[in-house]
Amino acid sequence: MLIGKRRLSDIDVALSGATLSDLFALMKPRVMALAVFTAFVGMVSAPGVLNPAVAMVAIAAIALGAGAAGALNMWYDMDIDAMMSRTSQRPLPSGRVTSEEALNFGLLTATVSVMLLEMLAGWLAASLLAFTIFFYVVVYTMWLKRSTPQNIVIGGAAGALPPVVGWAAAANGVGIESLVLFLIVFLWTPPHFWALALFKVGDYARAGIPMMPNVAGEASTRRQIFAYSLLLAPVGVLPWVLGFASAFYGFASAGLGAGFIWRAWRVLIASGVDKRGAKALFAYSILYLFAIFAALLIDTIATRALTS
Template identity: 75%
Template sequence: MSTHEGHLKGTSIGLSEATAADFFALLKPRVMALAVFTAFVGLMVAPGGMNPVMAVIAIGAIAAGAGAAGALNMWYDADIDALMSRTSKRPVPSGRVTPGEALGFGLVLSALSVMTLGVLVGWLAASLLAFTIFFYVVIYTMWLKRSTPQNIVIGGAAGALPPVIGWAAATGGIGIESLILFLVIFLWTPPHFWALALFKVGDYAVAGIPMMPNVAGQASTKKQILVYALLLVPVGVLPWLLGFASGFYGIASAALGGGFLWHSWKVLTAPGPEMRPAKALFAYSIFYLFALFAMLLADAIVMRAAAAN
């Protein structure tokens, strides 16, 4: 049976006994939390401020859209998720939620999130949210993920768009500042996921996903991780250089970038079987992105407070 036949067959299955927790798990809450956080930072960094009620609506709609994309991803990827230890206990492959339920849930949530954002906040932000969902589900999940080792590089655009959506919700436009935030996440995504792929290479091999270590080998992947780290670090400092973050942010982001480079170098120079540096880089990359955006948020709050006095 082909993947598409399996999906079609799955949509005909009756209702399961899924709980609210199972449907919440469909939203990929950790991924959704990152999207919400970076979107909120984009909204806060944007000039002019935003009505608090509208801001809550915007962030809620973005959260729902991110969750909808996660649900549709889990619907389509149920066959390969079942083969990998990291994903086999997700709601659809484990049988707690039927494919049809996941598909319907994702489609309804997608429509509601986009319409809510468009009607109540602005259609540019809603259009960007709709494009993000489409790009993640159709371009990345259905096409790139199973066809090219560049899946994470190109597909990373979907995960990098939330701060642009937040900025558009607050301003009705797209500023260079939001594009810098997009670029930070876009360049961060490959080394983050390739570090994971290095120590989960067996899972991806079983599932037939052409992640970089499985296709180009560990040595090439480690070199590419360092290249992306070298590109990421100066971009991470740009918010200070362009004047929308403080000098403290500039110094701290450079120091954090040094840590990212050090971990990437440790991955490059580690013996082939040694996976501890890759695991350390994966963990540090999460801290790096969170710290960078947290400092931008703190700067925005301080600047707003100073402007109000």
């Protein structure tokens, strides 16, 4: 298999200076955890049924793919990661992993993840995983991130695809339900990352990354965070409205969405020097995504148990 101008068999995978802990950190484990969890919920929610052992290995393949995307992102962004306080201690800028090691590791894990998922779940799920990795690494990391303040908006499609990948792995298709899950994560991404950018605006300025607060100003960013939150909250309830989740999920998602809007409102009305609201929204946004997908997971399992 050719990768650029080199064959996979020719890649030197020696990682003499890197520990397993370093390689794990290279995979962005916190980001990977979110991607894997949403993919798992997509898989469980799908109408098809995978053998439990196959499902576990398929989730592992998706985790490898998410980790590969993180490793390749760190490889390409080593220069700007070194300039930012929250990323300066990552494996590459701190010198624990070399650029070549990160590239080799990312390429190999990406290849293995796609091949493994294709063997277990078919070409559709594998193709979606490959596209997710490509979109995150090439479209977002190499192009959008350094060129436009809409980097997070467009690039958010990569982070929103895992539930679609999980659904396709189980159902060998893409239903409207999986697209709704995609839309939830897609609309969640801008307020999540712009809240972070509001209290890390100096980091992004030093690195030359055109995040929204650095380009459009903090007041505009606060308004856009609130606007996206107003869109996200009702979309989060759609699984109930469209009939593939029960009232339990509907009430849970409505409450979580109201909490998101409330915190976004606090960000909107805060003064420019007060970053507490942005920090609170950023923390809550992580809880929101885990909780809304956990509610759907519980709802799906409970509904199937009651109807079986």
